[in-house]
Amino acid sequence: MSADKNNDDVVRTTGLTKVFRDFWLREKVTAVQSLDLNIRSGEVYGLLGPNGSGKSTTLKMILGLLYPTRGRVTVFGASPSDVRTKARIGFLPEESYLYPFLDANETLDYYGRLFGQPRKERKRRIGMLLDMVGLTGSAYRRIGEYSKGMQRRIGMAQALINDPDLLILDEPTSGMDPLAARQFKDLITELSRRGKTLILSSHLLADTEDVCDRVGILFAGQLRTEGTLEDLLSQASLTQIVTERLDDATRDAVRRVLAKSDTQVISIESPKDKLEALFLRIVRQAQTRYRTADSVKTGEVAQFLRASPEETGRKVIEELLAGPETVTPVTDKPPPSPLPSQPKPDSGVIAELMSEAEEAKSPLPQSEATRPTPKIERRTDEAVDRSVIDELTHGDGSEDR
Amino acid sequence: MRNIWAVTRQTFIQCLRTRIMVVFCVLLVVCVLGIGFKMTGDGTLKGRIQTFLSYSISLTQLLLCLITIFLTTGIITADIRHKYVFTVVSKPLARWQYVLGRWCGVVGMMGLLLVMALGSIYLLSQHIRKQPTRIERKSVSSLMQRKKMDPDRLGVENEIFAARETYLPEPPNIEKTLQQKIKQLIEEKGKDNLIRDYIKKMVPDEAKAEKVFDHPKMRQKAFREIELVLREQITEEARQAQTGKAIGLTFTGLKPASADESLLQIRYKLNPFKSSKTTLAGAWQIVNPDGPTGPPQYRSDSAKMTSSFMLDPRLVSKEGRLTVFYINLQPGTIVKIQPGDVVVLQRVGSFESNLVRAGLLILLRLMFLAAVSVLFGVFLSFPITCLAVMMIFTTGMASGFIQDATRLPKKTEPSTFEYFSHYLVKGIFVAVPTLSRTSASDSLVDGEYIAPKTLLREYLVTFKQPGTDSGRFWQTMGLEIQAGIGLRTLLTLVIGWLIFRRRELAGIN
Structure with a gap:
């Protein structure tokens, strides 16, 4: 109703x-x-x-x-x-x-x-x-x-x-x-x-x-x-570009390219996980190890409150339990993005950036440990x-x- | 209805889990058992049972009244103070349903406690009833014979474990005597002189008295007053018996005699008039207006003390009439019998049914106290509510005393303070009912029948002639309508709801 x-x-x-x-x-x-x-x-x-x-x-x-x-x-x-x-x-x-x-x-x-x-x-x-x-x-x-x-x-x-x-x-x-x-x-x-x-x-x-x-x-x-x-x-005056981890040479190249177009770089740094996300990941891992009593079902949305029986509610929980990624809420509506109305990046700058980055690319492969998470936090504190x-x-x- | 039931049920559970309730219940059980097994009364079995019934029922009533006040007040004020009410009234529950549900829950709980308490009292009284009397203990061989004759045993069976209706005598018929007296006075003095003398007595100033006499309406009024004075005098005389003279009393409305009718008793109190005699000798002659006359009962009774003796039930006529003559045999002493000093008691029901009706009377008081607690609890704090309800409770219980103490003096001109206190108390008793009017314990102790009409009067309304009692609710058409406790309970609840309806349940945190 x-x-x-x-x-x-x-x-x-x-x-x-x-x-x-x-x-x-x-x-x-x-x-x-x-x-x-x-x-x-x-x-x-x-x-x-x-x-x-x-x-x-x-x-x-x-x-x-x-x-x-x-x-x-x-x-x-x-x-x-x-x-x-x-x-x-x-x-x-x-x-x-x-x-x-x-x-x-x-x-x-x-x-x-x-x-x-x-x-x-x-x-x-x-x-x-x-x-x-x-x-x-x-x-x-x-x-x-x-x-x-x-x-x-x-x-x-x-x-x-x-x-x-x-x-x-x-x-x-x-x-x-x-x-x-x-x-x-x-x-x-x-x-x-x-x-x-x-x-x-x-x-x-x-x-x-x-x-x-x-x-x-x-x-x-x-x-x-x-x-x-x-x-x-939304902060219309700022642009955020998210890539896989960049080495120092690539970062310098990015700075140079941006400097050419008179763009001031405020910061280039690796994104950090939220403490909440870290906490949830660790607790959930522990929960799956010790599946006892109520903890098995805890958090599952009651059937009479679900949008469609079984599926959506479970999906939320499954995503939650999936691991290190931070959660994007399941919703029919377009999720309110942390930087929703960022201006479209200038294609010329991007192309130049890409070519310089290729040149400066380090031969060293990235280790698993330093690889950033495939999904990033929907909103980051730094961005807001x-x-x-x-x-x-x-x-x-x-x-x- | 479902909502009210939900709140009632929840209140019931809440009552069961409240510490104050446990404390009172333990106290109740200990006291009732203590009274039952330890109190001996005057040493007779009848006295022991009467003492047990009197104390245990009074105590039960008092404790239940206190539990009702504390419990209802505690529940309602805690709901508001601890904000439990937020989650309750934000549900589809109208505020009147909350008020009614809470009240019903407490009353239901009290009803259950009352049933348990009265049930225990009944079982204990039956246990004591089976104990032997002093005479029964003396000889086992002639037990059956003694049981029939033993006055203690007869008293237990006929005066306690019975429900007896009380009949008052008809007022003495003095009309004929009054007319004769008036006629005689007129013949002696002449009507005008009689009136003039009376006015002169009432108005000492002669000029004024003459002025009053000249007024035809005042003359009529004075003659009516003379009639009234004479009527009072003759009535008083009819209630007095000089040595060797008799006072006749007629009782009507009794149940005609039947085979199973084993109890008819006369209870009386004799007052020596202007004498210090402590013992009065006299005889009682009981007459069936249609038939036989019983043998005279010669008795010597203590003055101003209640005495009684059994009557043959066959002396009641088919129309339910019974005539009693008291003959004064005490030399040199006039005996006076005030209205209500002589009553006839007749068994009309069982002790058990009377106990149920006594329970209903006690429950009515609890209902009223719960309603008053709800009324104050919805806008006052716990201690203030308790204090207010306790004051109303004690005022209601002491209503007779308070009203007597503040009655306007008849013989002297009342002072301003007397007027003030009299009308203040009258005002208070418009709202506060007379809680002591019908005593459940007194009725059970004396085996007095609690009639359904008494219950109806206590629950709903009383219609009676004006001026016979204070605390009237309103007066109209020459008839006084006095609201019963039940009706006042309902009104109290409605006022409580109206206040709660407009009450803001949240404030500044």
């Missing part, structure tokens, strides 16, 4: 303002100010901002947990407190707000009941979700005894129990180890493929960057900028100018609202 036919916006806020007042009704803080958001069906929207920027307050107004002081918010064209609207929403709060005296099974059963799911269907979904989040072995342990990461995972499972059309995730990867965080991101990608709308609030930029189609940056309750990652992150985001998201250390 997607958004209403006549209205493609799943979430729409108009002049949304939230002022918190004290006991004497004096204005205490303006958490959100004149916020206009249009979140479209099927997109992954990232709400970024430092602590105290109003991300959580915005989400809580979208969920009907807070009432706007001014302005209006609609979800699927209706009020957020409408029960029919809420039936289409999944929500993962910023912390585990689950009953500590219930175990994972009971927790999911309770939330499944609130959606009026029949017993058989509830059981089926609970089993699949517990498998997906890797908690089958701890299904009968009370949530109060869980680690923070486990609580986040069961929190995610409860948010997905109804196979929601709109999934609201508040700081979804906080408290998670990199492996679980990666699985989360894969899940988000998979849900996006199914046409679900996702709103993600985070101050972890890497998380958002990996999965979001569009982001909005909040600061002091106001939307400072909004757009696709492509628009926000974060100055805009960093400046805007530089927190003042205050608590998140």
Whole structure:
């Protein structure tokens, strides 16, 4: 199911303002100010901002947990407190707000009941979700005894129990180890493929960057900028050429060629693997060696949440487990490239470069160890100018609202 | 409905896993067992059972009320304080469903505890019932014979393990006497003089008194007042018996005698009028208006103490009438019988069915307390909510005392403070129900029948003549309508929902 036919916006806020007042009704803080958001069906929207920027307050107004002081918010064209609207929403709060005296099974059963799911269907979904989040072995342990990461995972499972059309995730990867965080991101990608709308609030930029189609940056309750990652992150003034490893002679030749055309070389260096990718590779290798208990299935997207049964979900996982390559999320949509709108390289310069490189080529063969990985990171930190985001998201250390 | 059930079920599980609940349950079990096996009462079997029932049921009621307050308050405030409510109300659950589900869960749990507690009390009381009385212990050979005659055993069987309806006597018929008295006074003084004298007594200023007398409407009013004063005097006289004189009391609405009717009892309290006598000699003559007259019962009773004796059930007429005469045989003493001092008790049901109805009365209080806890819990913190509900609970339990203490004085002009406290308390009891009106433990201890109409009155509404009791909900058409505890519970829940509906569940973190 997607958004209403006549209205493609799943979430729409108009002049949304939230002022918190004290006991004497004096204005205490303006958490959100004149916020206009249009979140479209099927997109992954990232709400970024430092602590105290109003991300959580915005989400809580979208969920009907807070009432706007001014302005209006609609979800699927209706009020957020409408029960029919809420039936289409999944929500993962910023912390585990689950009953500590219930175990994972009971927790999911309770939330499944609130959606009026029949017993058989509830059981089926609970089993699949517990498998997906890797908690089958701890299904009968009370949530109060869980680690923070486990609580986040069961929190995610409860948010997905109804196979929601709109999934609201508040700081979804906080408290998670990199492996679980990666699985989360894969899940988000998979849900996006199914046409679900996702709103993600985070101050972890890497998380958002990996999965979001569009982001909005909040600061002091106001939307400072909004757009696709492509628009926000492209650096039209720079060109990056990626080749196999070059020896010193070739590098010099490249410099000479570029100097001839008055192009300033900023840096020529071997790309580095991301620490996240390295971590994932090592852990996955260990996992395949010790295939025990839940770890075998952990991370596999629950069948009822997959785009097409079996295939796509498995594909994501298989790619994840494949080895040293960094992962490119499987998606029907063209992936937002890290340098998406680089200007086309000048063909003359390239031809000259190539010929000089041939001449300067060292006779020594490259060893396996120094050979760069065939696939490169989709986005590299070096390639992205974060100055805009960093400046805007530089927190003042205050608590998140 | 499914949503309410989901929340109810979850609340039930939550209650079971709460430490406070375990603590109270252990306390309840220990206390009930302790009372059952250790308390002996006045040494008789009847006294032991009465003491056990009184203490155990009162304690059960008190502990369950406390558990209900702490548990409901704890659940609701923790949901909001720890933000568990975020994940619940963001699901397709209307807020009224949450409120109702939580309330139902607690009430269901309390109902289960109540059943278990009353079940244990019943089993223990049956165990004590089987113990021999003092007389039964003395001789085994004539046990059967003694069982029939043993007053302790009879008391246990007929006064505790029975459900007896209480009948009050009809007010004395004084109309004829009143008319005769008025006629006599008019003949003696003349009507105008009678009225003038009365006005002069009421209004000491002679000029003013004459002015009042000149007004025809005031003359009529004064004559009505004379009638009222005379009526009160004659009624008082009808309730008094000089030595050798009798007071007649008629009871109606009793069940006519039948073969299985084995219990009819008269319970009374005698008051010496302007005398310090501690023992009063007298005789009771019971008359069936249609048939036989029973033999007179000569008795010597302690003054102002409750006494009783059994009656032959055949003395009740086919129309359910019974006439009782008390003859004062105490030389030089006038005996006075106030309304309610003499009652007839008749078995109309079993102890078991009475126990069930007593349970329903206790449950009603728990329902009310759970609703009040929900009401305050949705917008106040745990300690403040507990304090507020405890205050309401104690005010409701002490309602009789509070209302008596703040009643306006009849003989003197009330002070400003008395007016203030009287109307303040009246206002409070519009919202707070009288929780002590029907005592489940008193009814069971005395084997008093808890009638379905009593339950209906407690759960829904009471219609009665105005001014007979305070705490009325509204008054219309000369009839006072007093909301029952059940109706107030419903209203409390609705107010709780309205507050919760507008409540912002998140704040500044």
